[in-house]
Amino acid sequence: MLEHMSGLTDTRRARRLLRRATAGIPERRNPITHVADLPARAPRFDSWPAWAPSTVVEAVRTSGVERPWRHQTEAANLAWNGQDVVIATGTASGKSLCYQLPVLSKLVSDRKATALYLAPTKALGADQLRSVSSLDLEGVRPAAYDGDTPMPERDWVREHARWVFSNPDMLHRGVLSAHPRWARFFRRLSYVVVDECHSFRGVFGSHVALLLRRLRRVARHYGADPVFVLASATTARPAEFAERLTGKNCSAVTEDTSPRGARTVALWEPPLLEELAGENGAPVRRSAGAEAARILAEFVIEGARTLAFVRSRRGAELTALQAKRILSEVDPMLGEQVAAYRAGFLPEERRALERALLSGSLLGAATTNALELGVDIAGLDAVVLAGYPGTLASFWQQSGRAGRAGAEALVVFVARDDPLDTYLVHHPSALLDRPVETAVLDPANPYVLAPQLACAAAELPLTASELPGFGGEAARQVLDSLVGDKLLRRRASGWYWTSRDRPQHEVDIRGSGGEQIAVVEAETSRMLGTVDSGSACGTVHPGAVYLHQGSSYVVDELDLETGLALVHAEDPEWSTSAREVVDIEVLDTGTKHHHNGVTTCLGEVAVRSRVVGYLRRLPSGEVLDHVALDLPEQELRTRAVWYTISDHLLAGRPGGNGMSASDDGPQGNISRSRATPGRSEPDHQSRAPGGAGLNPARIPGALHAAEHAAIGLLPLFATCDRWDIGGVSTALHADTGEATVFVHDGHPGGAGFADRGFAALVPWLAATREAIVSCECPAGCPSCVQSPKCGNGNEPLDKAGAVAVLDIVLGAMDHDATHDHGVVQAAEVPTASTG
Ligand SMILES: Nc1ncnc2c1ncn2[C@@H]1O[C@H](COP(=O)(O)OP(=O)(O)OP(=O)(O)O)[C@@H](O)[C@H]1O
Numbered sequence: 001m002l003e004h005m006s007g008l009t010d011t012r013r014a015r016r017l018l019r020r021a022t023a024g025i026p027e028r029r030n031p032i033t034h035v036a037d038l039p040a041r042a043p044r045f046d047s048w049p050a051w052a053p054s055t056v057v058e059a060v061r062t063s064g065v066e067r068p069w070r071h072q073t074e075a076a077n078l079a080w081n082g083q084d085v086v087i088a089t090g091t092a093s094g095k096s097l098c099y100q101l102p103v104l105s106k107l108v109s110d111r112k113a114t115a116l117y118l119a120p121t122k123a124l125g126a127d128q129l130r131s132v133s134s135l136d137l138e139g140v141r142p143a144a145y146d147g148d149t150p151m152p153e154r155d156w157v158r159e160h161a162r163w164v165f166s167n168p169d170m171l172h173r174g175v176l177s178a179h180p181r182w183a184r185f186f187r188r189l190s191y192v193v194v195d196e197c198h199s200f201r202g203v204f205g206s207h208v209a210l211l212l213r214r215l216r217r218v219a220r221h222y223g224a225d226p227v228f229v230l231a232s233a234t235t236a237r238p239a240e241f242a243e244r245l246t247g248k249n250c251s252a253v254t255e256d257t258s259p260r261g262a263r264t265v266a267l268w269e270p271p272l273l274e275e276l277a278g279e280n281g282a283p284v285r286r287s288a289g290a291e292a293a294r295i296l297a298e299f300v301i302e303g304a305r306t307l308a309f310v311r312s313r314r315g316a317e318l319t320a321l322q323a324k325r326i327l328s329e330v331d332p333m334l335g336e337q338v339a340a341y342r343a344g345f346l347p348e349e350r351r352a353l354e355r356a357l358l359s360g361s362l363l364g365a366a367t368t369n370a371l372e373l374g375v376d377i378a379g380l381d382a383v384v385l386a387g388y389p390g391t392l393a394s395f396w397q398q399s400g401r402a403g404r405a406g407a408e409a410l411v412v413f414v415a416r417d418d419p420l421d422t423y424l425v426h427h428p429s430a431l432l433d434r435p436v437e438t439a440v441l442d443p444a445n446p447y448v449l450a451p452q453l454a455c456a457a458a459e460l461p462l463t464a465s466e467l468p469g470f471g472g473e474a475a476r477q478v479l480d481s482l483v484g485d486k487l488l489r490r491r492a493s494g495w496y497w498t499s500r501d502r503p504q505h506e507v508d509i510r511g512s513g514g515e516q517i518a519v520v521e522a523e524t525s526r527m528l529g530t531v532d533s534g535s536a537c538g539t540v541h542p543g544a545v546y547l548h549q550g551s552s553y554v555v556d557e558l559d560l561e562t563g564l565a566l567v568h569a570e571d572p573e574w575s576t577s578a579r580e581v582v583d584i585e586v587l588d589t590g591t592k593h594h595h596n597g598v599t600t601c602l603g604e605v606a607v608r609s610r611v612v613g614y615l616r617r618l619p620s621g622e623v624l625d626h627v628a629l630d631l632p633e634q635e636l637r638t639r640a641v642w643y644t645i646s647d648h649l650l651a652g653r654p655g656g657n658g659m660s661a662s663d664d665g666p667q668g669n670i671s672r673s674r675a676t677p678g679r680s681e682p683d684h685q686s687r688a689p690g691g692a693g694l695n696p697a698r699i700p701g702a703l704h705a706a707e708h709a710a711i712g713l714l715p716l717f718a719t720c721d722r723w724d725i726g727g728v729s730t731a732l733h734a735d736t737g738e739a740t741v742f743v744h745d746g747h748p749g750g751a752g753f754a755d756r757g758f759a760a761l762v763p764w765l766a767a768t769r770e771a772i773v774s775c776e777c778p779a780g781c782p783s784c785v786q787s788p789k790c791g792n793g794n795e796p797l798d799k800a801g802a803v804a805v806l807d808i809v810l811g812a813m814d815h816d817a818t819h820d821h822g823v824v825q826a827a828e829v830p831t832a833s834t835g
Helices: 010-022 054-062 070-080 095-109 122-133 151-160 168-187 202-221 238-246 288-301 313-330 347-359 392-399 419-426 428-432 446-459 464-470 473-484 533-539 647-651 696-713 753-759 761-774 799-819
Strands: 032-038 085-088 114-118 142-144 163-166 189-194 227-232 251-253 263-268 272-277 283-285 306-310 338-341 364-368 382-386 409-414 488-491 494-497 516-521 526-532 545-548 551-559 564-569 575-595 598-617 623-628 634-645 725-730 739-745 823-825
Touching: 010 032, 010 263, 010 288, 010 409, 032 419, 032 428, 054 095, 070 085, 070 095, 070 227, 070 251, 085 095, 085 238, 095 114, 095 122, 095 189, 095 227, 114 122, 114 168, 122 142, 122 163, 142 151, 151 168, 163 168, 168 189, 168 202, 168 446, 189 202, 202 238, 202 446, 202 464, 227 238, 238 251, 263 419, 263 428, 288 306, 288 313, 288 338, 288 364, 288 382, 288 409, 306 313, 313 338, 313 364, 338 347, 382 392, 392 409, 419 428, 419 696, 419 761, 446 464, 446 473, 446 488, 446 494, 464 473, 473 488, 473 494, 516 533, 516 551, 526 533, 533 575, 533 598, 533 634, 575 634, 575 725, 598 739, 598 753, 598 799, 634 753, 634 799, 647 799, 696 725, 696 739, 696 761, 696 799, 739 753, 753 761, 761 799
Parallel strands: 085 227, 085 251, 114 163, 114 189, 142 163, 189 227, 263 409, 306 364, 306 382, 338 364, 382 409, 516 564
Antiparallel strands: 032 263, 272 283, 488 494, 516 526, 545 551, 551 564, 575 598, 575 823, 598 623, 598 634, 634 739, 725 739
16 A cells, blocks of 8 residues: 555655545635644754763664754753753654663663653653663663553552653652652652643643752752753743743753655635534534544545544444444455544553554544653654644644655644634634744642642751742742641741651642542443532533443532532443633733724632533534532632723624624624735724724623634634633622623633733734624524533524624724833722722
């Protein structure tokens, strides 16, 4: 099969694949919105550093690396010379060698030195351990210390291992909490490696940042000051991020000198289906998973080795299954050439699959995004991404699996039914020309700081001189409240933990800080997993379909009192999505900007929500029914960004923006624009602030639609997932006294997303408007203003009204910028009433 393609020139190969995928589709329904060619890059080599012992160099050479690339020696030299360093280069650019070289050299030349490796997932840690163990260097004694390490082995690791492969969870619960037992290890701790550090973001990232500060102070206690080596996908400002994560000044190595094959990237928007109706009769697009299955099958027929990334485990399995079905109809043997590749596979199974894909004995696989970190596959002929993976870092990480040196490869990005995906396929430069985003984390979040400081004090009493490392004044305030709660005691020498119990066991660094609900299979009493109590009503309510490692369960009972959700194994053909009613209260308006009838704010809010039912939806998007539920109210205190609009602006006559929403129906003046490369950002700059011309009946739908689309687009500016944030809109809010649209963080205390949105308000809202205008549907669909998690069943929604609202806000802000109105801080204006 592979020979099919080998005789062709490189460019023809990718183009031919693309033609194959679109064969038979009439031109007016052509799903391809953009094609870009990314050039190849030749490698630049260096010689082995003189400081590296010959045994280490020989072992690495025997493993297949003849000479290092330049960025590898640059990073290794910095680390060897004691400089903390972050390597932020592309997929498969040999980041492992950057840290292996200095760490192994140290362990070989100083027989007492130790090192720690941390990865976000156990699977990745296991892969790296295997790679180091296979070098078989005498005396290095690498070993895993994670949740899977058997008890008897744990003693051995503590006493003898010199390079410990672990993860933040284990460092938190199993190592720092019992540091005296690790005294030998800490005393000579020379290096800490933090792999795939860009994935430490949001609340989890904030926890890890404080955990690394705890690690450093415990190491200091034993007289060690380890050098940090961080590996990251390409991100913007990696040094700044690494410093926020570690609290240390890090040098960044960003120039990638590894070779790369040329790549063609095609953006693909599935067509609207005429025969199906979704929520409230909205049109439905063919699902990205189904489209990916078809593309995968076509590529396999062409003999191209292809990996399809799909958002969910179930989706990955469905995509593989669908591709198999299509292929079996062509030739039963071809069906065997495709497999699903998912979390839960044993490492050996994954290795076998990876080898089969690389050798071409297997041609296609569908996998979840979750596996993107542990995949050791590069040089494929094609990659299909079904849905935007959430960050540009992930987008490039996944597309980077395609392309060997000297051979062109194809990447196809298939948009899901979602405003962000819609925006991206119509604005290729937002995907292809933008610098990769910096991960967002906020170590000053009091909801993270409080449990972390309690853990730190339990490990070693905290002294005043250590506070700057934990955020200074913010830390002092949190410590005062911990003292007030009698969890800590203040003495002249510092803050002391008062209890005999270890706080580490109560602190979940992956959750949002609250209680956890255990998901248990009733028949076997097997615990499948946990969910945050804050999100339990939305994810494990009675009747919810719950997915665990590729298997499907249905929830029978949710008991919030005892923290239990009971489930049974069942694989229905529908998925479920909760419906809730939400109310929001302004607690504190931190920052407030006035712009001529529009006010933009950032501050603290209380979000009260109650799940009232759920929708059952088929994979096609078709809605089966709505089932009512009666569950208690939940409260979330968090950060939000919001804007308010005065009545006269909403109802007044439109300004000269050419996008007015007429009163004669929601269709208004929406037109769809097919983006062309290099198309500039929307020209809201030219708009004068006029009125939206909305009659009062349309205002709730207009605000609601603008809110949904804004939530969909925030991930482009705040490195979050749409599910990490929420929103509320209302034509008259009790606290602001005006029509208001809120977008809030989904975690207690916030994770920095609302703050990011506020900082990027104009480009964010401009992109939101563009996403709505780009969608060809007449009156709103999931690609623009419908939301998969809307508490109100996506009612009311007014697509044209949303554009009018956004024009008003952007126009006012822009007008304000050119007319220099001042910024009013909260202290100068009365804060909103909380009554
Ligand atoms: N100097 C080199 N010359 C040739 N091959 C190399 C060199 N350095 C590393 N490699 C190979 O490149 C592949 C990718 O290396 P590695 O897994 O370290 O990359 P990475 O940057 O960590 O990738 P990812 O983006 O997946 O995290 C491995 O198979 C490795 O053996």
